[in-house]
Amino acid sequence: MSDADKSDISNLIKLFGPGILELLKGKQVELEHVEIELEELELYLPIGGTIAGSYPTIHSSVIQDTTGPEIRIRPRPENLADVPFNPSSIPYPAKIREIKLGGARSDGGTRGSTVTVGGSSSLPFHDPQSPPPHSPVISLDVFDTPVPMPKALKNHVKDVLDDPADWAKMNVEQFGADMVTVHLLSTDPLIQNRSVKDASKTVEEVLQAVDVPLIIGGCGDPKKDAETFIEISEMAEGERLLLNSVTTDMADAKTLEPVCRAADKCGHCLLGFTGLDLNSAKELNRRIYQFFSPDRLLIDLTTVALGYGLEYSFSIHERARTAALMGDSELSHPTLSACTNAWSAREAWMNLGPEFGRNELRGPLWESIGGITLLLAGVDLFLMMHPLAVSTLRDVSTRLMNPKPLKPEMSEWVSVKI
């Protein structure tokens, strides 16, 4: 024992009072209810030897919070253990309905391309052995009347804003849309209240301008939308449109049945829309089944913008998909997300000062992240607007479905010069 050590011990003895050494002789002392505050605690334990009798034994839990090294006496293993990883893969009992959108000539329509959504039999991108059978589908928006739009969006379409047919063409030819959504907002009785004939004519023009499948969006009024959908169903018989959307409000306004029957008779598909509530989604679906085949029904469980409750949308989609795969057939419908709602978040378009700069990137990133997040929750069909968000979602989904072989050097970030 060095002199310094001896002086440390004599200080301790002063602290504990005279006679402590005598008491400790040949004994072990257990300290309880004692907090020892030390910058560093070094204990020398002679391995294999006996421990000198006068060292107090300190209850190990007492020193857990100190920052000094703990005592380890386990020897270093000689070799690396060999423990292979065999991930388990338990199949789910049910799968999501598979639905084709768009009517080709053979279906009695005029579409040059059709898309198929749904068909998943496992959770999205959890199990590489079980990828979704179809790539996610992206539909780009067209409006039949001017709508307020952030600059980042308007810039890309400003030349075609007044012409839904040209706008649709641009969506397909320049931005690679799989589908086009025609929003017939001009029919809103509280705004322009344009006639269903006008709306039908707009859709007819878009059908002639592009040959991808169409989604027809209403104005939200349960009575007017029913009239519009019925008119367009008949005009576009065989085109296998997706009518967006049928709601609980329609059931209350007694317009659900005629819309379902018209869509069924003319071979279209329906989108059931409910607001972040699985019970109402199931309830609405049951009402639709009375007049319409479940095999042509998609559901929209509501997409909220990042920052405004995206987590509610995310969790409701995960719950719906899990329940459907476990056998809840009232939820085993392909899902649609209006991820253009991202732009209602102020963080997507507002100037937030230089430190949050590059508004022209922040906006499309907002739309991209909303879309990718719901892709991970299992959404099959996306309504989008910004070209950069469209190409990002496309890239990510392709790569998730079909990853290229690993190149470990691609993740070598530690010493990379940036």
Next chain:
Amino acid sequence: MKIGKKGIKEISPIDVYKILPRTNCGECQESNCMAFATKVVNGEAVIEGCSPLYTPKYTKELEKIQDLLAPPVKTITIGTGKRKIAIGGKHVLFRHEFTYHNPPPIAIDIADDTDPDKVAQRVRLIEDFSYTYIGRPLGLDAIAIRSVTKDPDIFREIVHLVCELSDLPLILCSYDPEVLSAGLSECADRNPLIYAINHNNWKEVGEIALKYSCPVVVSSQGDLSLLRSLVTTMIKWGIDNLVLDPGTFHGEQIGHTIHQFSSIRKTACSEFDPIFGFPLLGTPISVWAGGELSEDLNRWQEAYLTSMLITRYADLLIMHSIEGWALLPQLIWRFGIYTDPRKPVSVDPGVRIFGSPDAQSPVLITTNYALTFFTVESDIKAAKIDCYLIVIDTGGLSVEAAVAGRYLTALKIADSLNEFKAGDLVSHNYLIIPGLAARLSGETEEETGWKVLVGPRDSSGIGQMIRERWPPVEE
């Protein structure tokens, strides 16, 4: 698979109650031990609230209860003092099953080939980065120091410098034991995370982790069998303060990243596998090793990859981008997905009073969707306006969705004004409605008899509107 382990959803209050002291002493602020046990299994109280359990008399019971409630993913602490961070501690695979705990801290890198004044600048950026979201500040959490020069002395100097500039938790990044030792000689007392043990250096870096008793990352990029082998070896050696790095691949290989993170977390949370029961490190900074041509493209990729890792099970993240546009969605998404999923989507309808309004003060309406309300609330507070806000029951839908879905109509507004006696609050009859409900203005004037002023489409404009247009000019 760990036999007999129960998932957090299978544990009943009785399981916990049986082990508690059952004295109903009330030190936890609950009326009795059963009430406390119920809160504990619901994640609304922590076991530390029961102080008697921490007395020697109950050592065995404490151990039992900690074992019972132990999350399948271990909690690891990095750093010391006020700014230390806890990572992992996950109970479930899906957010809707329980609540995700310990939002993943975001560390920003500093390379050791950076000029000292640039280091200071970057540390300041990291420390100061902040965005106020529904009244809460969101920021960054840690600094990852990378050995680019591979020179131990240079690494030591940079670590020293960063320690002087900041007390944020540190991650020391190198595969070279000498470099790591040099860094640790400066900051071991700050409990940094060591990055990393791999199949080449496990003996040496293992010794270092033992010597300094700091948490350490086990890295095996793309090979999960090797990762299990390394982790098993470390546990056998007595090193169990571990974080897992299965590799973060980007671009065309991004699918592997998502599959591997999901596979590891499923094995831990659904099968209670102890080898994969450690926090996961995601390194979106990897995109910078990919040779993209433009920096903005790298930032773009890093940004969406980070958000995917927040969704899919990363417990700690290392990023390079410090640009606000790339970081902001991460901070907000992390906040969102780590909220309690049982938290109602709606707030109670009724009249909310801001400041000290009088009979001349503005009356505004909004919907009872929780995030709509919190956003409007925080905007009104920030603008320091004295006013009344009438929160209308729209079944928890936002203004836009409620107008579209007919949950917010002129009739509904009229009913709410009557129900909450809005007419008694003020002597004027001007009602400010959200810009997103503008189309209801005509009908609302007819239905209510109030004069409608259409407010901004985004509530951040309320302050300006009131300054410019209140009190309204009589026609």
